[in-house]
Amino acid sequence: MSKINGSRDTRNYGFGRKLHYSMKNCLRTHFGDGHYATVQAHSERCRLFCDWLLTTHQIADPRRINQEIFYAYAAHVRALLENGDISVSTATNRISSVNVVMKILRGDTNVHISKIGKVLGEKRCHIRTKAPQGLLFEQLDPLIEELINTNLHRVAAIIMLARTAGMRLREAILADLPRLKREALTLGEINIQDGCKGGRSGAFAPRWIPATDIVLSAIEFAISASPPGSRNLLSPTESYVEFLRGTVNAARNIVKGHGLQRFHDLRAAYACSRYQALTGIPAPVCVSDDESSILPRSCNREARQIVSRELGHERLEVTNAYLGKKS
Incomplete structure (x- = not known):
């Protein structure tokens, strides 16, 4: 990975003098000219991390961030989650983005949280529970x-x-x-x-x-x-x-x-529509438990595999997130 200036021993690992700028700069360097949305999403989440570092620990240089400090930030995010200020998805994404940036900055995974769900005390649920907008x-x-x-x-x-x-x-x-x-x-x-x-x-x-x-x-x-x-x-x-x-x-x-x-959300609407076209019954996310019909497991799985291929996914569980629980 190329650097903008300096070496890993210099302030902010050579990616710039200001903390958040250096994190955004390392993302741009790592992803090149593409992946604009990815860079922007990680950058905005890391801005919150930077604000917390400056306010709580007066840290303005990521070289001072160690595993203990990262766990302290995770505890802060967990408190926000438990207070109902943020969702489990938001909490997971915030920690995941710090994982990404610290790995790029350091060139290793020594400051890293691998089991985010365990640290937060709650796992993100990928299964959709509400029918998507635009279904009709x-x-x-x-x-x-x-x-x-x-x-x-x-x-x-x-x-x-x-x-x-x-x-x-x-x-x-x-x-x-x-x-x-x-x-x-x-x-x-x-x-x-x-x-x-x-x-x-x-x-x-x-x-x-x-x-x-x-x-x-x-x-x-x-x-x-x-x-x-x-x-x-x-x-x-x-x-x-x-x-x-x-x-x-x-x-x-x-x-x-x-x-x-x-x-x-329109991809989820497409997935639900295709599932119904293939099976003759609505996707589980579109009906209540009392209204749902039970398909033979082989038919249900075959329909989900077709929808998965059409959406460009390799893993069936990703498509399950669009359709809802298994019928």
């Missing part, structure tokens, strides 16, 4: 209409692609739209491979989605919203980060105003 397409119509009327056609296209094809935000933005339309018309399926998480490539990790009429309509709308000279939702002179910071961020208040807290 009609719920999204007012949102899409307002985005179009606000000249945010490209964000409306993201909403449609995410809901109809289970795309992540990055995948919807970077999708090769002409290729997807060609595949939909000639094959009846589309292969999601652009902008996939973890560097997946369609040539090596095919992810085929049934190209229903509504999927084709979403692709055609995205093509109409695509800037001239582009094959995706970015203009030829625009970077992914610029589009996120500008156009997407400008639309977030509108999106939340219609009850959709995150674009990612």
Whole structure:
């Protein structure tokens, strides 16, 4: 890993003079030009850690952070959790981000908390307990209409692609739209491979989605919203980060105003919709315990595996988080 200046023996391990800046700088160096959202998320969580270090221990140099101090911070986060000030997910993420940053700064894992759930006294539950927003397409119509009327056609296209094809935000933005339309018309399926998480490539990790009429309509709308000279939702002179910071961020208040807290919830809606199409019964998260139907285990598992592949996950338990408890 390259450094900006100095060595590991210099203040803030050579990543800058101010504590939080050095942590953000090491993240940028480690992840390079990409992973903007990841860098931003870790950075914001580490800002809280820095504030605690300065206030509680008067520490302004991460070289002074040892395992005892890290455990003290974990105890502070646990107190916030027990008081109901933060959720278990937030508490877990705060400690996880410090793990990441300290490993990058130090080059080792000597200051690290491996069993976060044990330290917090509560494990994060990954299983969804409420039906996702946007499960019914009609719920999204007012949102899409307002985005179009606000000249945010490209964000409306993201909403449609995410809901109809289970795309992540990055995948919807970077999708090769002409290729997807060609595949939909000639094959009846589309292969999601652009902008996939973890560097997946369609040539090596095919992810085929049934190209229903509504999927084709979403692709055609995205093509109409695509800037001239582009094959995706970015203009030829625009970077992914610029589009996120500008156009997407400008639309977030509108999106939340219609009850959709995150674009990612649309993937959960897609997962639930596909599960019902494959099994004939609603996903467990969409019904109460009294209303849920019991599928033969083999049928239930097969449906979940199909949904998992279509979402681009290797682990079945990740998809279970979208669908709810096992039926």
